[in-house]
Amino acid sequence: MVMNYEALPLYIQIAQKLRESIQQGVYQVEEKLPSEHQLSERFGVNRHTLRRAVSLLKEEGLLRTDKGRGIFLGVCRT
Amino acid sequence: MVMNYEALPLYIQIAQKLRESIQQGVYQVEEKLPSEHQLSERFGVNRHTLRRAVSLLKEEGLLRTDKGRGIFLGVCRT
Amino acid sequence: MVMNYEALPLYIQIAQKLRESIQQGVYQVEEKLPSEHQLSERFGVNRHTLRRAVSLLKEEGLLRTDKGRGIFLGVCRT
Amino acid sequence: MVMNYEALPLYIQIAQKLRESIQQGVYQVEEKLPSEHQLSERFGVNRHTLRRAVSLLKEEGLLRTDKGRGIFLGVCRT
DNA sequence: GTGGTCTAGACCACG
DNA sequence: GTGGTCTAGACCACG
Numbered sequence: 306m307v308m309n310y311e312a313l314p315l316y317i318q319i320a321q322k323l324r325e326s327i328q329q330g331v332y333q334v335e336e337k338l339p340s341e342h343q344l345s346e347r348f349g350v351n352r353h354t355l356r357r358a359v360s361l362l363k364e365e366g367l368l369r370t371d372k373g374r375g376i377f378l379g380v381c382r383t
Numbered sequence: 384m385v386m387n388y389e390a391l392p393l394y395i396q397i398a399q400k401l402r403e404s405i406q407q408g409v410y411q412v413e414e415k416l417p418s419e420h421q422l423s424e425r426f427g428v429n430r431h432t433l434r435r436a437v438s439l440l441k442e443e444g445l446l447r448t449d450k451g452r453g454i455f456l457g458v459c460r461t
Numbered sequence: 462m463v464m465n466y467e468a469l470p471l472y473i474q475i476a477q478k479l480r481e482s483i484q485q486g487v488y489q490v491e492e493k494l495p496s497e498h499q500l501s502e503r504f505g506v507n508r509h510t511l512r513r514a515v516s517l518l519k520e521e522g523l524l525r526t527d528k529g530r531g532i533f534l535g536v537c538r539t
Numbered sequence: 540m541v542m543n544y545e546a547l548p549l550y551i552q553i554a555q556k557l558r559e560s561i562q563q564g565v566y567q568v569e570e571k572l573p574s575e576h577q578l579s580e581r582f583g584v585n586r587h588t589l590r591r592a593v594s595l596l597k598e599e600g601l602l603r604t605d606k607g608r609g610i611f612l613g614v615c616r617t
Numbered sequence: 618g619t620g621g622t623c624t625a626g627a628c629c630a631c632g
Numbered sequence: 633g634t635g636g637t638c639t640a641g642a643c644c645a646c647g
Binding site: 607 | 641642643
């Protein structure tokens with residue numbers, strides 16, 4: 306299916322990039338990802354945008370956030 | 384009035400649980416409560432979060448802390 | 462009465478400095494103070510320590526914090 | 540000079556051992572030493588004893604403690 | 618070995 | 633980008 310990724314909302318593009326990184330095994334299960342602050346800088350977006358992207362992946366069960374600790378790769382990643 | 388207690392900060396939820404224990408007479412007047420360390424483990428939170436809860440009950444006069452000794456049930460509990 | 466101010470906790474010393482600034486009219490009523498971040502840098506302490514100092518002045522009614530906005534000089538300052 | 544180290548107070552013995560480690564270059568300048576807790580376990584003594592030993596080395600200018608951070612090798616070590 | 622203070626740095630919720 | 637909460641773990645001061 307052909308998609309014009311450029312036209313999609315920024316946070317969905319970021320979510321997709323994160324999703325791909327995860328699927329490519331960039332992060333290990335239960336591994337702590339870089340902080341919101343670092344990820345937002347890395348993608349060159351506002352922290353809010355980054356948080357919306359992370360939020361999507363949390364709903365998908367790919368990620369998990371632990372308050373005061375960080376963002377983690379979810380346990381179940383079928 | 385409907386309230387979403389789940390959404391309240393952890394330290395307020397814990398303060399409420401401690402308050403109820405006290406009102407139910409779990410601890411005797413002038414009795415030493417478990418230590419901050421033990422209570423924080425019991426509630427599954429960080430010691431600092433537990434301390435914020437205790438701090439609230441100190442303001443209410445329910446609890447009293449003695450440096451180097453422990454947490455005690457306040458003297459006057461009408 | 463002689464007191465060893467140096468021995469007082471940092472957050473109490475800082476609260477006193479802020480209190481004096483306010484009483485000297487450094488800030489106007491309803492004026493926004495520098496952010497927690499800026500104040501903590503100015504006093505050379507961690508943000509949490511600065512927050513404890515501000516917390517004391519809030520209890521005294523000198524300051525007021527607006528979530529997401531900042532720290533403000535309290536309305537009534539007779 | 541002959542000394543009966545065994546007869547010296549424990550904290551002085553510990554201080555001497557730490558002093559020797561430092562002089563042997565075990566720690567780098569400005570390096571963070573293991574925590575009070577770890578050092579006391581390592582020497583098999585109470586934390587109070589360890590603290591008295593560290594205190595001696597602080598007076599000598601060999602060590603410096605930063606509250607909330609740890610024990611550090613002092614800057615000037617002639 | 619307890620409570621007290623301080624640092625450090627994370628995510629959260631509100632604009 | 634602010635203040636709010638939470639975690640983590642250090643040293644301090646009192647017994």
